Amino acid sequence: xxxxxxxxxxxxxxxxxxxxxxxxxxxxxxxxxxxxxxxxxxxxxxxxxxxxxxxxxxxxxxxxxxxxxxxxxxxxxxxxxxxxxxxxxxxxxxxxxxxxxxxxxxxxxxxxxxxxxxxxxxxxxxxxxxxxxxxxxxxxxxxxxxxxxxxxxxxxxxxxxxxxxxxxxxxxxxxxxxxxxxxxxxxxxxxxxxxxxxxxxxxxxxxxxxxxxxxxxxxxxxxxxxxxxxxxxxxxxxxxxxxxxxxxxxxxxxxxxxxxxxxxxxxxxxxxxxxxxxxxxxxxx
Amino acid sequence: xxxxxxxxxxxxxxxxxxxxxxxxxxxxxxxxxxxxxxxxxxxxxxxxxxxxxxxxxxxxxxxxxxxxxxxxxxxxxxxxxxxxxxxxxxxxxxxxxxxxxxxxxxxxxxxxxxxxxxxxxxxxxxxxxxxxxxxxxxxxxxxxxxxxxxxxxxxxxxxxxxxxxxxxxxxxxxxxxxxxxxxxxxxxxxxxxxxxxxxxxxxxxxxxxxxxxxxxxxxxxxxxxxxxxxxxxxxxxxxxxxxxxxxxxxxxxxxxxxxxxxxxxxxxxxxx
Amino acid sequence: xxxxxxxxxxxxxxxxxxxxxxxxxxxxxxxxxxxxxxxxxxxxxxxxxxxxxxxxxxxxxxxxxxxxxxxxxxxxxxxxxxxxxxxxxxxxxxxxxxxxxxxxxxxxxxxxxxxxxxxxxxxxxxxxxxxxxxxxxxxxxxxxxxxxxxxxxxxxxxxxxxxxxxxxxxxxxxxxxxxxxxxxxxxxxxxxxxxxxxxxxxxxxxxxxxxxxxxxxxxxxxxxxxxxxxxxxxxxxxxxxxxxxxxxxxxxx
Numbered sequence: 121x122x123x124x125x126x127x128x129x130x131x132x133x134x135x136x137x138x139x140x141x142x143x144x145x146x147x148x149x150x151x152x153x154x155x156x157x158x159x160x161x162x163x164x165x166x167x168x169x170x171x172x173x174x175x176x177x178x179x180x181x182x183x184x185x186x187x188x189x190x191x192x193x194x195x196x197x198x199x200x201x202x203x204x205x206x207x208x209x210x211x212x213x214x215x216x217x218x219x220x221x222x223x224x225x226x227x228x229x230x231x232x233x234x235x236x237x238x239x240x241x242x243x244x245x246x247x248x249x250x251x252x253x254x255x256x257x258x259x260x261x262x263x264x265x266x267x268x269x270x271x272x273x274x275x276x277x278x279x280x281x282x283x284x285x286x287x288x289x290x291x292x293x294x295x296x297x298x299x300x301x302x303x304x305x306x307x308x309x310x311x312x313x314x315x316x317x318x319x320x321x322x323x324x325x326x327x328x329x330x331x332x333x334x335x336x337x338x339x340x341x342x343x344x345x346x347x348x349x350x351x352x353x354x355x356x357x358x359x360x361x362x363x364x365x366x367x368x369x370x371x372x373x374x375x376x377x378x379x380x381x382x383x384x385x386x387x388x389x390x391x392x393x394x395x396x397x398x399x400x401x402x403x404x405x
Numbered sequence: 406x407x408x409x410x411x412x413x414x415x416x417x418x419x420x421x422x423x424x425x426x427x428x429x430x431x432x433x434x435x436x437x438x439x440x441x442x443x444x445x446x447x448x449x450x451x452x453x454x455x456x457x458x459x460x461x462x463x464x465x466x467x468x469x470x471x472x473x474x475x476x477x478x479x480x481x482x483x484x485x486x487x488x489x490x491x492x493x494x495x496x497x498x499x500x501x502x503x504x505x506x507x508x509x510x511x512x513x514x515x516x517x518x519x520x521x522x523x524x525x526x527x528x529x530x531x532x533x534x535x536x537x538x539x540x541x542x543x544x545x546x547x548x549x550x551x552x553x554x555x556x557x558x559x560x561x562x563x564x565x566x567x568x569x570x571x572x573x574x575x576x577x578x579x580x581x582x583x584x585x586x587x588x589x590x591x592x593x594x595x596x597x598x599x600x601x602x603x604x605x606x607x608x609x610x611x612x613x614x615x616x617x618x619x620x621x622x623x624x625x626x627x628x629x630x631x632x633x634x635x636x637x638x639x640x641x642x643x644x645x646x647x648x649x650x651x652x653x654x655x656x657x658x659x660x661x662x663x664x665x666x667x668x669x670x671x672x673x674x675x676x677x
Numbered sequence: 678x679x680x681x682x683x684x685x686x687x688x689x690x691x692x693x694x695x696x697x698x699x700x701x702x703x704x705x706x707x708x709x710x711x712x713x714x715x716x717x718x719x720x721x722x723x724x725x726x727x728x729x730x731x732x733x734x735x736x737x738x739x740x741x742x743x744x745x746x747x748x749x750x751x752x753x754x755x756x757x758x759x760x761x762x763x764x765x766x767x768x769x770x771x772x773x774x775x776x777x778x779x780x781x782x783x784x785x786x787x788x789x790x791x792x793x794x795x796x797x798x799x800x801x802x803x804x805x806x807x808x809x810x811x812x813x814x815x816x817x818x819x820x821x822x823x824x825x826x827x828x829x830x831x832x833x834x835x836x837x838x839x840x841x842x843x844x845x846x847x848x849x850x851x852x853x854x855x856x857x858x859x860x861x862x863x864x865x866x867x868x869x870x871x872x873x874x875x876x877x878x879x880x881x882x883x884x885x886x887x888x889x890x891x892x893x894x895x896x897x898x899x900x901x902x903x904x905x906x907x908x909x910x911x912x913x914x915x916x917x918x919x920x921x922x923x924x925x926x927x928x929x930x
């Protein structure tokens with residue numbers, strides 16, 4: 121080490137530190153390189169808005185998958201966001217400390233369960249229930265929404281909890297000193313103060329929902345049709361890639377990479393918005 | 406009004422907890438039955454319809470190791486650079502932004518990337534190496550974040566003392582800062598392992614799904630999560646699927662528990 | 678009578694960003710004597726000390742003008758061996774900072790960096806340093822135990838031993854007895870009185886009585902400026918500057 125010297129070490133470590141950016145750029149480069157030409161050749165409108173996905177005959181419209189991803193994501197948010205935020209509020213504002221110290225880590229721990237397991241439970245437990253009581257094939261947008269919601273819930277809860285914890289106690293005390301009950305101080309003052317952080321958590325959750333693959337493959341049904349009801353089977357963008365990548369060649373493969381491009385852009389956009397929101401909160405506070 | 410609101414919130418929270426606990430117990434209840442010495446330590450027969458899951462255990466153990474061998478030096482090195490060798494500049498903000506972006510990329514994209522670059526273009530094929538490299542990039546942000554926190558938590562006074570005794574920056578980092586940041590770094594490593602074990606989409610497309618025991622870095626492997634997925638989706642064997650899932654869940658929970666416990670001990674020691 | 682100055686400050690000015698910490702300080706620090714540095718909080722005493730071993734380099738916003746001559750050479754000139762400097766000029770900080778290792782490990786930390794590996798020589802170095810710091814008798818049976826278990830006063834003496842093990846030429850002490858009990862304080866003061874035969878010592882203290890007890894010469898600082906400097910007795914009994922008089926008689930602190 122004395123041979124390299126402190127100055128030399130700094131350059132080496134700088135190189136190492138650039139590995140994260142280098143990886144990111146390389147990933148973007150390859151995905152775009154494989155997928156973008158296809159989109160440009162076929163035409164974005166045809167690619168994104170055509171409902172016909174039939175690789176055998178050379179039709180690569182991903183509109184059904186876009187709709188499916190949209191529905192499944194929104195459905196997941198409808199399930200996950202309220203529960204996640206409710207959990208964050210409860211644990212941070214109302215739950216007695218000793219209990220919070222047990223419940224919070226437990227929920228975070230259980231969030232480590234892999235997506236395939238969640239998907240499997242969805243297939244074995246949730247889908248039959250849906251089929252029996254609500255009709256349809258069971259493996260549906262609804263099933264995927266519920267499973268996805270439960271999966272992203274811990275993320276939303278965790279970040280929202282951070283946002284709530286960052287609100288200074290003086291806000292709460294100030295409100296209560298004016299005669300507000302704890303609940304009133306929370307929903308009138310604290311929530312407003314934590315709003316940006318909570319919104320950021322929801323957007324981040326959306327990003328993760330859009331990108332989820334394995335669980336969705338298992339419970340959403342994977343029919344290549346535009347879904348018209350939550351009970352319909354549907355195939356998301358991610359599922360499409362994962363299901364067909366194994367045997368796709370030539371144009372077909374490029375079309376799947378093109379789908380990857382769409383996913384990449386959407387998720388990067390969502391994450392950037394979430395980061396900006398989080399940064400604004402930090403700046404304003 | 407408050408009572409209603411708080412009850413609703415509490416119910417939602419406990420409901421969430423209940424669902425998650427249910428998932429774990431459901432898997433364990435159905436899966437533990439299938440687990441036995443032979444299940445764990447013998448090879449699968451008939452594509453997994455019968456026999457055990459030994460190759461997948463090996464794969465699940467080896468793949469994170471390869472990933473860590475790459476991600477830990479890169480991640481800790483990045484964290485050291487950001488905290489010890491530079492101030493906050495545009496470059497450091499860029500590095501952090503890149504790290505955050507990397508953390509948000511879904512695993513299927515990593516799978517595509519790993520497939521195109523490692524498996525196909527670099528000719529590594531479906532292998533431990535392809536999978537390990539891909540997983541390394543996936544867990545890099547986690548390692549960087551936790552290492553940075555751990556390093557920042559080492560008191561400034563330790564560094565000052567080291568410098569005042571005539572140490573160079575690198576000596577200070579290796580002899581004082583990193584040894585003290587070690588528990589925090591280990592926490593990050595454990596979290597990374599937990600994530601790597603549960604990863605499926607990226608692994609299928611880079612490490613393959615061969616049921617043979619690997620003999621070199623360029624051999625394909627099948628991890629437990631991939632095996633579970635295949636058993637479940639192809640309907641090969643529900644019983645073995647549950648068994649694999651049970652082992653998978655127990656492994657991940659254990660690794661994460663160790664991570665949390667280490668983190669807890671670090672925080673406790675610091676506050677003393 | 679007049680020994681050559683070990684360290685000479687010529688027009689030394691230090692600022693941290695917009696804040697001026699030291700203004701044009703010119704001062705000779707004689708060899709093998711104790712220089713006491715007194716003054717109220719914020720007068721630049723600690724900055725002065727940290728300039729002498731270039732620990733200020735760690736502060737990104739620090740700017741240093743003027744010269745600091747160690748044995749006639751300016752330590753701030755380009756290309757000066759900073760690492761070597763710190764082996765010659767050691768520092769004991771205000772709060773005891775034992776490194777999280779054994780007592781033995783603490784004492785030999787700096788020495789090991791220099792490449793010394795011979796166990797026998799390390800052992801004798803450890804004993805000598807701990808004796809010089811008046812700590813040997815209390816810890817000689819538990820050199821491998823953690824330094825964190827020592828009391829505050831013991832830890833500070835350990836920090837002194839750690840610095841002395843480097844066999845420096847100059848020892849800087851930044852309010853080393855603040856927060857220590859009177860017995861530990863006395864032990865350290867006594868150690869300093871013995872040590873000055875071999876080392877040049879600069880002692881920053883907010884306790885004027887300590888300076889009166891231990892220092893041969895004393896320098897009084899106020900708002901970054903050197904107000905007065907001279908033999909301790911004279912400074913305390915017949916100070917030349919009215920501000921010095923007010924400070925040493927306790928009219929402000």
